[in-house]
Amino acid sequence: GENVEQHPSTLSVQEGDSAVIKCTYSDSASNYFPWYKQELGKGPQLIIDIRSNVGEKKDQRIAVTLNKTAKHFSLHITETQPEDSAVYFCAASMEYGNKLVFGAGTILRVKS
């Protein structure tokens, strides 16, 4: 079955700097790649997603890139703010959001 690896497991950046989190997936049939943010005591919340027919997607300070050939995708956060501190999960799916396979998560700390 699908396997998603996520790096790094923790990431500390200074406020205003950029943060990059990378994920690789194993199953070339996966066609949907969301990123979720989980704050303490809350459930994960979708922040951005990308489908396999697109190479890059941007939403204000957040962008995701997808390289289907290499089977990896990345989350880019620019101009980080303290409220960006949270756990970020990448995921892959063959069914547009159903049966997501998640990465292990990245703890992002933004220091002010």
Add this chain to the structure above:
Amino acid sequence: KAGVTQTPRYLIKTRGQQVTLSCSPISGHRSVSWYQQTPGQGLQFLFEYFSETQRNKGNFPGRFSGRQFSNSRSEMNVSTLELGDSALYLCASSLGDRTNTGELFFGEGSRLTVL
């Protein structure tokens, strides 16, 4: 618009007991998925229900089961609890049909502790 509601939020059980968790999806959402979150295994898919039918299933033993009612509310049950079942159980809802954008809306979870 109310979000996904999970009850109870916290519960403590002993080994061998069973537990039932409840999830009320966002109004109009017909798909409900369940995920188990633990520090060691991360977020793992349990199963998904759509229109009262199990549509997808993860790799969990038969002790884990679920169902969905006609109003889309869902319950999951874990029988013969083991210490390793201690986890945060997350429910997520979505439209689930061809109009589905892919986004899952998660509840805050039910934290189960097995002693």
